[in-house]
Amino acid sequence: MDKKMNKESHIIIVSNRLPLILKKNKDGTIEVGKGAGGLVTAMAPVLKNRNGTWIGWPGYVQEEEIEDSMLPAIQAAASGYSVKPVMLNPEEVKNYYEGFSNSIIWPLFHDFTDKCIFLTEYWTSYQKVNKKFASAVYQNADDLDFIWVHDYQLILVGAKLRKMHLRNTLGFFLHIPFPPFDTFARCPWRFELLSAMLDYDLIGFHTIQNKRNFIRCVKKIIQDVKIDKKLESNKAVSELSLGNRKVRIGVFPISIDYNEFFLKAWDSKVYKRSKQMRKNADTKIILGVDRLDYTKGLPEKLIAFKRFLNRYPEFLKKVQFIQLVVPSRREITAYADLKLRIEQLVGEINGMFGTDDWLPVQYMFRTLDRDELISLYRACDIGFIAPLKDGMNLVAKEYCACNIDERGVLILSEFAGAAQQFHQDAILVNPYDIEGMAKAIYRAFNMPLEERNQRMRNLRENVKNKDVFWWLNSFLRAAIEKDLSSFPQVDEYYLGKPISDSGR
Ligand code: GDG
Numbered sequence: 001m002d003k004k005m006n007k008e009s010h011i012i013i014v015s016n017r018l019p020l021i022l023k024k025n026k027d028g029t030i031e032v033g034k035g036a037g038g039l040v041t042a043m044a045p046v047l048k049n050r051n052g053t054w055i056g057w058p059g060y061v062q063e064e065e066i067e068d069s070m071l072p073a074i075q076a077a078a079s080g081y082s083v084k085p086v087m088l089n090p091e092e093v094k095n096y097y098e099g100f101s102n103s104i105i106w107p108l109f110h111d112f113t114d115k116c117i118f119l120t121e122y123w124t125s126y127q128k129v130n131k132k133f134a135s136a137v138y139q140n141a142d143d144l145d146f147i148w149v150h151d152y153q154l155i156l157v158g159a160k161l162r163k164m165h166l167r168n169t170l171g172f173f174l175h176i177p178f179p180p181f182d183t184f185a186r187c188p189w190r191f192e193l194l195s196a197m198l199d200y201d202l203i204g205f206h207t208i209q210n211k212r213n214f215i216r217c218v219k220k221i222i223q224d225v226k227i228d229k230k231l232e233s234n235k236a237v238s239e240l241s242l243g244n245r246k247v248r249i250g251v252f253p254i255s256i257d258y259n260e261f262f263l264k265a266w267d268s269k270v271y272k273r274s275k276q277m278r279k280n281a282d283t284k285i286i287l288g289v290d291r292l293d294y295t296k297g298l299p300e301k302l303i304a305f306k307r308f309l310n311r312y313p314e315f316l317k318k319v320q321f322i323q324l325v326v327p328s329r330r331e332i333t334a335y336a337d338l339k340l341r342i343e344q345l346v347g348e349i350n351g352m353f354g355t356d357d358w359l360p361v362q363y364m365f366r367t368l369d370r371d372e373l374i375s376l377y378r379a380c381d382i383g384f385i386a387p388l389k390d391g392m393n394l395v396a397k398e399y400c401a402c403n404i405d406e407r408g409v410l411i412l413s414e415f416a417g418a419a420q421q422f423h424q425d426a427i428l429v430n431p432y433d434i435e436g437m438a439k440a441i442y443r444a445f446n447m448p449l450e451e452r453n454q455r456m457r458n459l460r461e462n463v464k465n466k467d468v469f470w471w472l473n474s475f476l477r478a479a480i481e482k483d484l485s486s487f488p489q490v491d492e493y494y495l496g497k498p499i500s501d502s503g504r
Contacts (some may be wrong), residue, residue, distance in 0.1 A: 005226075010053065010144075011047060011052040011053075012054075012055060012137060012146070012147045013052065013053070013054045014054075014056065014137055014148065014150065014207055015054070015056045015150040016097070016101070016151060016153035018035065018055075018059070018083055018085060019034070019035035019083075020034055021034075022070075026386060030390065031374075032074055033077065041257045042468040042472045042503060044080065048080035048081050053083070053084060054078065054081060055136050057085070058085045067423070071085075086132060091125070092128070094125075096153075097129075099117070099121070100122035102382050103115070103117045103455075104117065104118060104328055105155075108136075108179060108186065108187055108387040109178060109184075110176065111177075111180075111389055114495050115217050115294065116187075119188070126156070127156060130160055131156075133154055133160075134156075134160035137157065141166065141168060142373045147171070148170075149172045149200070149431070150175065151175045151176070152176055156193075158170045158196060158199040158200040159199040162199045170199070170201050170202075171200060171202040172470050174204065174205055174206075175206075175254065175391050175392075177209075178205055179393050181213065184213070185221075191221055191222070196220055197214075198242055199381035201248060202478055203248070203249050204250050204477045205295065206251070206254060206391050206417040207420050207422075209303045211250070214392075224242075224243075224372050226242075234492060235489060235490070236487040236488055236490050237249070237250035237251070238250075238484065248479070250478045250487070252474050253420065253466065254468065255463060255467045255470065256468055257469075258464045258467040259467075261377075261398050262402070262464075264370070266403045267371070269371065270275065270374050270378060272372055274378035274379035277375060278452040279377065283319065283320050284318060284381045285321075285322060285380040285382070286375070286380065286381070287322050288324065288385065289373070289376070290325060290326070291325075291326045293329070293391060294338050294388075295387055297388045298338065299341050300386060302345040304434050305360075305361065306345075306352070307438035308442065311439075312438075321345075321361045322361075322362060322364070324366075325364065326366070327367065338413075339365070342488065349361050359413045365451075373398075378402050378404070381407070381409070381445070382408065382410075382411060382441065383395075383396065384443070385410070385412050385416065386411070386437060387415060387431065388431050390415065390417060390418075393416040396410060396412055396422065397418065397463045403460065407453065408452070408456055409427060410422065411440050413431045413491075414428050422459055425456070425462075426459065428493075
């Protein structure tokens with residue numbers, strides 16, 4: 001790496017969305033609110049400390065540049081670091097965001113190749129918008145600044161910056177999975193995307209499988225790269241040679257601010273609310289919290305719950321499945337169709353099994369405030385998280401952090417990145433195996449208290465020790481450390497006999 005981070009260097013975060021929310025009121029005025037979420041919480045202290053800058057789209061569409069009058073409010077929402085908005089026009093939102101990002105890379109990287117729409121105009125717009133983001137970085141970067149680009153919407157930013165002759169250290173973190181070669185190879189722009197990734201100095205993934213998939217793609221698609229045999233080992237961070245440059249590739253499983261969730265879960269208001277949610281103390285609660293997305297396995301979960309009720313009728317009237325679905329990307333047809341399918345299944349289950357005083361599935365389609373969400377985490381007996389494919393899944397970690405009485409059980413998909421860390425203590429399921437998921441619910445309800453306590457304690461310990469600050473430090477350390485030998489081997493889960501198989 002040619003430039004190292006030191007006390008004088010600043011950090012520049014680049015992500016598709018800024019950590020704030022812009023809302024247009026009925027009278028046409030714009031309201032600016034603070035953004036929430038783990039990334040913002042983790043980045044805010046570092047950005048403040050290093051006099052940092054966050055560059056991104058404020059999520060507000062307009063033809064012209066953002067009005068100057070809005071800038072102070074935008075800046076105030078960030079408190080402590082600078083914010084530089086990059087505006088997108090409606091064509092860019094359609095082709096770069098909904099198009100290339102969410103109708104090509106998102107489905108492709110999650111192995112949903114049938115949902116990919118490979119349109120050239122999407123690619124053209126993606127290149128143009130990535131260049132726009134790169135220009136914003138270029139205008140704001142000093143020589144020693146560390147530039148950290150986030151996620152699949154902005155893969156090309158590093159390469160665009162190199163074209164502008166920016167020599168700063170560049171880091172990139174992919175928040176979604178990196179697919180196997182056979183899947184990635186279908187992308188008409190596979191060479192361009194991959195070689196652009198190699199323009200970063202450090203590339204971070206959630207899991208060792210993602211890292212291996214990436215290295216295999218580099219081997220097959222970019223021929224003039226020297227790959228050290230050790231790269232294919234389980235090392236968390238390794239280095240690859242590209243002419244006279246080195247690119248570091250690492251595994252950094254993202255996490256949450258454990259203390260924030262843990263402390264909120266102790267709050268008396270949260271406790272009261274969680275009690276109210278458990279109106280009937282004899283009813284067991286299963287909870288699902290997912291963004292509306294076909295990767296999250298929502299229909300499969302509902303069908304598994306239906307199978308559970310059919311298979312184990314002794315649970316009728318004794319269990320409720322609360323499924324919160326957070327609205328997302330509804331402009332894209334696949335998402336609108338998914339919503340209809342979920343609603344149809346909820347109606348079918350409630351119509352088939354429900355009674356005057358019992359609603360088997362309580363379905364919510366909205367965003368809850370943080371306290372309400374934490375009350376729900378506290379109220380439930382089982383956290384049911386079964387994505388067909390997921391980079392990490394923070395809901396799994398939040399659920400554990402909030403389970404302060406350590407009586408809950410986590411049912412988790414093998415295909416969530418979180419399974420790599422939780423494979424010993426969660427009940428792992430294959431979300432394509434409906435029967436297996438029904439048995440897993442049964443097993444969770446019949447698990448002795450002592451075993452539940454032990455497993456939940458281990459899960460919580462894991463989240464506490466590797467929280468979002470650990471994640472952030474590991475990434476920054478991998479960018480600057482000379483010797484990589486202090487990075488550990490990564491613990492790995494190999495698919496075996498599903499644990500859920502010991503059900504009746
Ligand atoms: C991507 C990757 C990776 C949910 N409902 C409400 C609410 N949430 C918050 C949760 C959680 C977040 O949304 C969802 O995070 P996930 O990780 O589960 O999923 P994605 O949105 O798909 O995130 C994923 C992640 O990036 C980070 O790298 O783990 O694999 O797909 O934090 O708490 N928050 C509030 N109300 C809700 O109703 N306030």
